[in-house]
Amino acid sequence: MPFDLSNRTILITGASSGIGAACARQLGTCGARLILSARRKEKLQSLSNELEQSYKTETLLLPLDVQSADDVAASVEGLPASWQEIDVLINNAGLSRGLDPQQNGVLQDWEEMIDTNVKGLLYMTRAVVPGMVERQAGHVVNIGSIAARYTYPGGSVYCATKSAVKVLSEGLKIDLLGTPIRVTNIEPGLVETEFSDVRFRGDTDRAESVYRGMTALTPDDIADSILFSITRPAHVNISELYVIPTDQSSGTLIDRRAGP
């Protein structure tokens, strides 16, 4: 066990895939109890089965759409008593849609990105953090992005949502000053997950081309960073971790010399 997280209750949004699922596996190896949240319940169930078999992880499924303020509030409020005391909230659920120039943007895509990446993250924070304040214990980890720092063609709304995550992370730390609650914003560069499949709505060729000829980060690389952040001593707040592939230097500067 790399770190001992026994008896720690950790809620992960976006646990059905990519970074969230990798994070669940790494936290499972450390003995944490996990609340697994996302919309696709069957994916959460199979992850839960795997975690139970591999590490005897205690899990609770919390299927929900973070875009619904009412569902988020009711789901968190309705958690069984033994799951109410959340030690770590990992606000990871998020997505991009399309790469259209702003002047031709699809309104529905904008709504989905803003409602998920910004408002959904806020709804979860609003539902969970008051309990942390009451208990005077907790840690919020937000998954931002390199996109907060580098605006790229067609990415302006997604980039704006991740800039918002950066500002909301800073703001939460400011508002929690005087409490022991910590706030971390992880800013990954390219990570190979379902992210590009979702962005290009199942156009696999286009999705694969995002990572072609370069070595992208794996979801485990980011789970490592999350684990590092939440296992520092109580007086250490890792505010930001900016993690990019060696083959990437900015949103658009990518070394693809490794071939097709």
Ligand code: NDP
């Ligand atoms: P994936 O597409 O693999 O995972 C996204 C997760 O978010 C899924 O579990 C999905 O679950 C969940 N999700 C999406 N929309 C909602 C919603 N409305 N309600 C609840 N859950 C939702 O991508 P990643 O693992 O790559 O993405 C995780 C986070 O990392 C995102 O915030 C993304 O912006 C960020 N990120 C990704 C990078 C990358 O290159 N991949 C780089 C930088 C940041 P479900 O569909 O079941 O609801």
Ligand code: 8X3
């Ligand atoms: C995801 C990374 O560069 O595709 O946040 O926007 S990028």
